Amino acid sequence: MSAIGELEPVRGGPLFRPLSAEDEEQQPDEIESLCMSCYRNGVTRLLLTKIPFFKEIIVSSFTCGSCAWSNTEIQSVGRIQEQGVRYTLAATARQDMNREVVKTDCATARIPELDFEIPAFSQKGALTTIEGIIDRAVAGLEQDQPVRRAADKDVAGKIDEFIGKLKQLKEVDSSFTFIIDDPSGNSFVENPRAPQKDDALVVTHYRRTAQQDAMLGLEVEETDENPADSVEDLRNEVLQFNTNCPECNAPANTNMKLVQIPHFKEVIIMATNCEACGHRTNEVKSGGAIEPLGTRITLRVTDPSDMTRDLLKSETCSVEIPELEFELGMGALGGKFTTLEGLLKDIRNLIVKNPFTLGDSSTPSRVEKLQEFGRKVYQIMEGHMEAHFILDDPAGNSYLQNVYAPEEDPELKVEHYERTFAQNEDLGLNDMRTEGYETGLTSER
Known part of the structure; x- marks a missing residue:
């Protein structure tokens, strides 16, 4: 059961407010929900907020007064970025386990040395550390071990051995590679050496494939218009289309114009001005193809x-x-x-x-x-x-x-x-x- 659609901005402010201990008006909404453990009613608390590098999020916490079962999760409601992102970390020291990680539910986590992978949509999004991701994976594997030992001791033994390897990774006795691959572009791995470059961390942005767009629910519209005619129209007018503010998620307008830069080439400038919170943003896209060099x-x-x-x-x-x-x-x-x-x-x-x-x-x-x-x-x-x-x-x-x-x-x-x-x-x-x-x-x- 969800009541997000019934929530209204507080006193005309944004629906997703920055997380702050000084904001007395920012209180979680409580909803009576069904407990999936004992099938009695419990309480779900929803907090609509936003944290940097993770855009808008919904923090939900469920507790059942009857059986004491509880559950917490994070859902990203921010916009999908135009490119996917892949973080590749060469973990060589114990301190690397403390790096903060934002992992969305559509992100894949991999450790090639163990041939280990957490598939997309198999876990809810989380704000955690690398050690936390490993602990979460260990807990998931250990959950059904008693049943496996009763049904097949050989399989249970192999999983116990693999769990031991995962736990050993946290000591970083030998280096290993940790990869977060997120087609939505909303995941993040901390660089503790900021603002200097982190030689151990490689960040790669890439264009999504058609399969990844479909997985994220994106659809590319086909058009039969002549591209030359469309470009000519763009030179002579400012196009405007509806969008949402990236800060407060309120309805806003984005203006787009094709501009010729002297001694260079044509570019497309897009500017958004939000009347609700005053946020302004501009973005530039190249109007031409990738150059040969x-x-x-x-x-x-x-x-x-x-x-x-x-x-x-x-x-x-x-x-x-x-x-x-x-x-x-x-x-x-x-x-x-x-x-x-x-x-x-x-x-x-x-x-x-x-x-x-x-x-x-x-x-x-x-x-x-x-x-x-x-x-x-x-x-x-x-x-x-x-x-x-x-x-x-x-x-x-x-x-x-x-x-x-x-x-x-x-x-x-x-x-x-x-x-x-x-x-x-x-x-x-x-x-x-x-x-x-x-x-x-x-x-x-």
């Missing part, structure tokens, strides 16, 4: 005027600032058409306000490290610190303004390079075949 743009920031340079960062572009030992992987922050100052502000907010390094779970050393990072970013923005700003886009769809155009910019270096096999794999190009297809046209003699 990747592009690496390096700018030496020497003057505060560099902060006004226009910048286009596509979804496939990574950002690096060597002086700060900082690297932002592709897919983070999405596509943006802004200025260099605007992107640095977004990076600073993303790192300094990282919720996994704030609150009760944070340590003074980690907080100080993040605050020092924020101060250095501010020094670069004010022109008190020289730095190199690097945009690396394997798809070749990113851009940084040359203020001397059409002349050469002495502080700007643009390099074109051949993509690696791994980069082509991330872009979905290795399995793409465009040769050997019949056009269906025959020549007349």
